[in-house]
Structure formats: structure tokens, C-alpha cells
Amino acid sequence: MKIATYNVNGVNGRLKVLLRWLEEARPDVVALQELKGPDARFPVQEIERAGYGAVWHGQKSWNGVAILARDQEPLLTRKGLPGEPKDEQSRYIEAIVDGIVIGGLYLPNGNPYPGPKFDYKLRWLQRLQDYAAELLELDVPVILAGDFNVIPTELDVYKPERWRNDALFRAEVRESYRKLVGQGWADAVRELHPGERIYTFWDYFRNAYGRDAGLRLDHLLLSPGLAKRLTKAEVDKRVRGWEHTSDHAPVWIELSESAIKRRDD
């Protein structure tokens, strides 16, 4: 089973890129972020024609998240993260596909630091921690997938010094993410590629992709039982090189049907 996360940076503006990638990669499940359109503008027909059922949580202009499932309809379980009822931003959607709870998220960017946007990001991270702990207590298979807007460690950024005071890399943000993962989640890409430089995002500015000046922002966190089924975790880096593409590349994992034996087990 192949499960992906992809910040499309405008689901309508990038529809051709998304459809091309779906056809080439054929993921079973996809969490999408930055739809950048209201619910009514979600391109459900084109996505269905590509063979995917979908649930989505849109918003005019900004944010917006969706979950796609090949040849089936995802079973919607939640829109929005609990903890701040007045929060209007569409940043969390959750659905069950093949018995797995998929939490699709688009964490606030948080820039500029300091300021109210940064404070909102820290609150959102705390809300995510609280809710993620509840999910783990259910003891069911869960994947939290999305654009976390967090650079977890120095290995995940081309030039750490330049990003020290950026909301993606501030110490308190990394600390909050570290606590979240420490609840018992497995960062799938790191699990299979420890010590390797892997990026999922390259700025549009200054030929960042050409220089491989990237950041690792898009993550798939697996509940303990699912971590035992993890066989592959990759970034579809080539997609970032396509015309009219998103500034993020898709990230995907492969899960086996049952627990597998790995060296460190």
C-alpha cells in the first residue's frame, strides 16, 4: 500500500501536474495541502476521472487540505483540529482508508517571527500534540501526513545558519515537533534513511532547486504498529523539476500487508 503527501500549492493552478503525478505514481492514498480554493472549486470531476475518491476541506485563497483514495471513497472522520473552536483555517482533515486513519495536515508557516502568526503556529503544534496523543491511545493504525512546516534537524536544511530565526526552524518549533514524534510516532523518511540529506521543498527563488538548496518539511508520521510495516519511504524529487510545478515534491511510503523484519528489530 502506497501512501503519499503532497503540498500542491494550488489544486486548480497545478491540476495538470497533480494528474500527471497521480497517473505516474499511482498512490493508493494521498494527503493534499494548499488547495487554495473554496470547497466549491475543488476539481472533484477531474480527480474522479483519474480514479480517485476524495474528501476535502477548502478555504478561499489559502490553506485547504484533502484526502484522495484510489478506487474508493475515503470515510471522513474529522475536519479541523480540536482545541480552538474559533479557528477558521482549513488545515486538518481526517479519513479512514483500508482501516488506516489518515490525518492530513497543513501546519501554519508561522512567519514572520516573532509575531501573532508565530504564536498561532506554536498553539497549533500544541493542539496537534494533544490530539495526536489521543489518536495513539486508540491503538489503531494512524498516519499523520502533510506539510508540517517544520525543519526537524540541521540535517534537514541546506544552510542551518540562514534559517535559525525562521519560523520553520526556530528552536521552540523543533522542540515541539520533537515532543510530538516522541509520543511514539515514526518519522517514516528518517526511519529508513537515517543520516541522509533529503529535502521535500525548494524555494522558487534564486534557483533553489537547481542548487539543491532545499528543506525537509513534508512528513509522514506512523503509529507504532504501522512503523513495523514500513518498507519504503521516498521523495518524488523529479516532480519539482516539472513545468508549472509546486515548490514541494510529493513524499510517499510503502506499507507491507503485515509486520516485517528489519535489521534494527
Next chain:
DNA sequence: ATGTCACTACTTTAGTGA
């Protein structure tokens, strides 16, 4: 500070968020 995108409303160009 800069750079480059998508999106929106509307003075089809300028704001804004990333």
C-alpha cells in the same frame, strides 16, 4: 532586502501569503 509563485478583487494590476 531579495527572489517567484498562486490567488483574489477588480482600476487586468496590486495586495497577500508563502
